[in-house]
Amino acid sequence: MRWIAVALLSLLSLPAMADGVPRDGALGFQPAASPLMEEITSFHNILLWIIIPVTIFVLALLIIVAVKYNAKANKVPSKFSHNTMIEIVWTLVPVIILLFIAYFSFPLLYRGDVFPDVDEAEVVNVKAQGNQWNWTYTYTDVIVDDYPVEFVSNPIHRGLPDEPEGTADAPRNLAVDLPMVVPVDTVVRVQTAASDVIHSFAVPAFGIKTDAVPGRLNELWFLANETGTYYGQCSELCGKDHAFMPIEIRVVTQAQYEAWLERVTGNSVEDARQYLAEITNESPVQLASVQ
Structure with a gap:
């Protein structure tokens, strides 16, 4: 019995993922x-x-x-x-x-x-709108020419035969061309919505999951205490490409976040993507052939 208990405890203590990427056969969160x-x-x-x-x-x-x-x-059944x-x-x-x-x-x-009791000036506000089948991120506090900074985050993999292979820098069915970027140790408010059907914004490493419903704003918050790349997926069945609607969040330092914002507000998505690759020592992602 002792070896059974030891084996059980060993299994329960196995990490579920490393570096923000789920691992096959892992147990636990x-x-x-x-x-x-x-x-x-x-x-x-x-x-x-x-x-x-x-x-x-x-x-x-x-x-x-x-x-x-x-x-x-018991030939004679009990009668109580x-x-x-x-x-x-x-x-x-x-x-x-x-x-x-x-x-x-x-x-x-x-x-x-x-929502935690923090100074609103230090909060990063992002609207995450689910679409079939990508996410539109709007940084509502970052205004350029009277409009907030907004970009569409497309999945790299779509289950197509000619798309790039999954790599350590761009895990299959999890990586996107331009992820949401937030600073570390900062409260992030995410307002979720949808343009077509119900989606769900979920990132397991942050312990967050909230539906994105057409015509309604839902709200969640998180505070990432470690820099890195974290992945999630749409968690509400939303159509034929539901399996190819990932969420990628890059958590960077405050200085890196401000540098990234400068590139995004300059309307240079390619420059922002290249900068993310530089600060994480990765290769710039190759996009799927179908956008």
Whole structure:
């Protein structure tokens, strides 16, 4: 039994991904890249220690009942209808367990739903509009010629035979031509919307997921505490190319973010893409043939 326990704990401790890219066969959540996701991971670990003994206990009861109280072992069936003490126990114990879970889950739900109390001047505001099948990012606070900075983030891979292969710099079905860029250690407000059907903006490493609904603005927030590249995908079935609608977010330093903004506000998408490649030591991405 000891080796079984060791193997189970080893599996539970395996990281789900490295460098923001999911790995085949991995277990658990992606490594947290935000304080909110760290809390979600901690809550998940607490639930594991609750559900594992509950599952083992219920399985043991089923086996005992099936073996000890089957028709072959009991020629004459019992005729009692209930047991008051057992009914009290199996009512109170689940209630206590649920109250214990609620003690941790309700504050977490509140923190994820309520925008933090920070200086609005330091918040980065981005509108993420889902389209079939790409994302339009609008930096609502960055105004150029009376209009906010806006660009379309297209997937590199679309399931086509002539598209580029997936690489470490541009993982298959996850990379885009121009990602959302945000500064590290900064609260980012994302307002989601859609131009056609319902989409969903989800980035596992940040612990965020909110529907993008036509005619309605939903809101989420995150604070990335590590620089790097993080991936997500549309998480609401939205049509034939739903599988090719990734989200890529680059978290950079404040100085790099300001330098990137200068290039984007100059209406030079190619220059902005080249700059991202330089600061992350990557090769500029090759776009899919169909835009």
